[in-house]
Amino acid sequence: xxxxxxxxxxxxxxxxxxxxxxxxxxxxxxxxxxxxxxxxxxxxxxxxxxxxxxxxxxxxxxxxxxxxxxxxxxxxxxxxxxxxxxxxxxxxxxxxxxxxxxxxxxxxxxxxxxxxxxxxxxxxxxxxxxxxxxxxxxxxxxxxxxxxxxxxxxxxxxxxxxxxxxxxxxxxxxxxxxxxxxxxxxxxxxxxxxxxxxxxxxxxxxxxxxxxxxxxxxxxxxxxxxxxxxxxxxxxxxxxxxxxxxxxxxxxxx
Numbered sequence: 001x002x003x004x005x006x007x008x009x010x011x012x013x014x015x016x017x018x019x020x021x022x023x024x025x026x027x028x029x030x031x032x033x034x035x036x037x038x039x040x041x042x043x044x045x046x047x048x049x050x051x052x053x054x055x056x057x058x059x060x061x062x063x064x065x066x067x068x069x070x071x072x073x074x075x076x077x078x079x080x081x082x083x084x085x086x087x088x089x090x091x092x093x094x095x096x097x098x099x100x101x102x103x104x105x106x107x108x109x110x111x112x113x114x115x116x117x118x119x120x121x122x123x124x125x126x127x128x129x130x131x132x133x134x135x136x137x138x139x140x141x142x143x144x145x146x147x148x149x150x151x152x153x154x155x156x157x158x159x160x161x162x163x164x165x166x167x168x169x170x171x172x173x174x175x176x177x178x179x180x181x182x183x184x185x186x187x188x189x190x191x192x193x194x195x196x197x198x199x200x201x202x203x204x205x206x207x208x209x210x211x212x213x214x215x216x217x218x219x220x221x222x223x224x225x226x227x228x229x230x231x232x233x234x235x236x237x238x239x240x241x242x243x244x245x246x247x248x249x250x251x252x253x254x
Contacts, residue, residue, distance in 0.1 A: 038099075
């Protein structure tokens with residue numbers, strides 16, 4: 001595992017910084033002109049995140065081999081634009097990934113990088129370790145804790161209730177960018193209206209009720225698929241199909 005220490009200061013805001021490196025790599029591949037420049041830019045970007053968050057140690061996750069979500073449905077991310085990448089950019093991106101793997105960034109095998117940082121964050125929370133998750137992916141916002149958007153350079157906090165709300169909201173809307181089907185006619189504003197003033201422990205009841213009303217045929221199976229594609233994993237043995245009840249219990253515990 002790539003672990004690096006912030007040596008710029010003796011005072012730290014967070015003990016650990018968990019970095020989803022994938023979005024960094026694509027941007028760097030497009031904006032640099034050589035493999036060496038790309039690798040150097042990536043290293044500097046990581047150090048900038050460490051400096052900006054005031055973190056003591058950093059841990060980086062990047063794409064690995066396979067993803068259990070593709071075993072659940074052939075439609076996952078199927079609508080992403082298949083524009084032809086410039087061959088030089090494509091080679092630079094491939095070499096940049098190889099650089100990451102050679103320098104011991106964690107490969108998110110059979111899952112995604114955001115699953116890995118979610119698990120790291122869960123483990124840190126359980127150990128009482130202060131942490132921040134550095135990313136630009138809205139899906140990771142469902143994970144409780146401090147977050148840092150390294151594109152916008154914003155630091156913000158998500159508590160357990162907010163994280164649960166964001167999950168339930170996506171269970172209603174789906175995620176068009178990843179071709180995850182939610183309920184037809186339920187966009188963000190409708191989902192917000194449905195969940196407004198609902199206590200956190202009752203939100204899954206609202207989700208189930210809405211699915212049952214709007215999609216009476218096979219609603220349980222389709223909701224479960226939506227859940228499995230959206231839910232950020234919290235344990236290393238969770239890279240598989242799970243039920244909502246398995247994760248949250250028969251009730252609506254978060």
